[in-house]
Amino acid sequence: MSQSLREKRRRELERERRQRRLMIGGAVVVVVLVVGFFIYRATQQQIDGLQTFDNLDRGHAVNVSIPDTGLPPAGGTHNPQWLNCGIYDQPVETTQAIHSMEHGAVWLAYTPDLSAEEIATVESYAEGDGFVLVSPYPGLVSDVVATAWGAQIQVDELPDDRIDRFIARFRGQGPEAGATCSGGVGAPRTG
Numbered sequence: 001m002s003q004s005l006r007e008k009r010r011r012e013l014e015r016e017r018r019q020r021r022l023m024i025g026g027a028v029v030v031v032v033l034v035v036g037f038f039i040y041r042a043t044q045q046q047i048d049g050l051q052t053f054d055n056l057d058r059g060h061a062v063n064v065s066i067p068d069t070g071l072p073p074a075g076g077t078h079n080p081q082w083l084n085c086g087i088y089d090q091p092v093e094t095t096q097a098i099h100s101m102e103h104g105a106v107w108l109a110y111t112p113d114l115s116a117e118e119i120a121t122v123e124s125y126a127e128g129d130g131f132v133l134v135s136p137y138p139g140l141v142s143d144v145v146a147t148a149w150g151a152q153i154q155v156d157e158l159p160d161d162r163i164d165r166f167i168a169r170f171r172g173q174g175p176e177a178g179a180t181c182s183g184g185v186g187a188p189r190t191g
Contacts, residue, residue: 001084007131010191011085014056014071014142017086017124021140027172030106032152039055045154047162047165047166047169048162048168049153049154049162050151050152050153050166050182051074051151051152051153052079052150052151052152053074053075053152054063054114054150056074056075056076056149056150057075057076057077058075058077058078058102058104059077059078060077060078060080060099061077061078061079061080062079062080064076064077064078064095066077066087066094066095068139069139070139070141070147071140071141071144071147071152071154072094072097072107072109072137072147072152072161073094073147074101074147074149074151074152075098075101075102075146075149075150076098076100077095078095078096078099078102079095079096079098079099079181080099080186081092081096081099081184082096082099082100082102082179082185082187083097083099083100083101083133083184083186084181084182084184084185084186084188085098085129085130085131085132085133085181085182085185085186086126086132086133086186086188086189087123087126087135087188087189088133088134088135088186088189089134089189090135090136091112091134091135091136091137091138092133092135092186093185096184096185097108097135098185099134099184100181100184101134101147101149102174102175102176102179103131103173103174103176103177103179103180103181104148104149104171104172104173104174104176104177104178104179104181105131105132105133105148105171105172105181106131106132106133106144106147106148106166106171106176107132107133107135107147107148108122108126108133108134108135108144108145108146108147108163109130109134109135109136109137109140109144109145109147110122110134110135110136110137110140110143110144110145111136111137111138111142111143111144112136112138112148114138114143114144114158116160118143118158121158121159122134122144122158125164125167129167129171130168130182131171131181131183132171133188134136134175141154142154142155142156142159143156143157143158143176144156144163144165144173146159146163146166146167148166148170148171148173149170149173149174149175150171151166151170154164
């Protein structure tokens with residue numbers, strides 16, 4: 001076999017080895033990604049009763065009419081001014097709370113007829129967290145409703161570990177995540 005034929009054959013073999021290594025490497029990456037995805041899905045804690053809402057309008061308007069459904073809205077057209085996060089002893093302006101959720105806040109609304117102990121339990125979720133908003137909500141259909149932009153759960157008995165999981169999962173997840181939940185309107189207690 002001539003020198004040039006041997007060299008040509010050597011280059012072909014080397015090219016075939018490189019292709020094999022690339023194919024094996026690509027297959028390994030795909031397998032790792034698929035396994036990782038399924039591990040993530042299996043370990044992602046499910047939240048019983050979670051409702052999600054898609055395609056929520058993000059428009060701003062001063063005179064927004066919110067229908068009384070017994071639940072806080074999980075988004076939609078809202079006031080151009082957001083509500084400072086923290087604890088409120090009186091009902092808050094719903095359209096301003098919606099704007100706070102657009103910034104990534106979680107709103108814990110509770111029925112005003114909860115016991116003082118239950119209210120303290122709900123308020124404890126806001127302690128030390130600048131992105132949780134707590135307020136009474138007259139006419140609420142459940143004892144507590146946790147709402148974030150596009151997501152909501154109803155709670156009828158406290159304590160409920162779903163609230164912790166809801167906050168952990170949705171805090172900071174609004175369409176304007178990274179925006180502030182202070183510097184707006186309202187004077188909440190911080191805890």
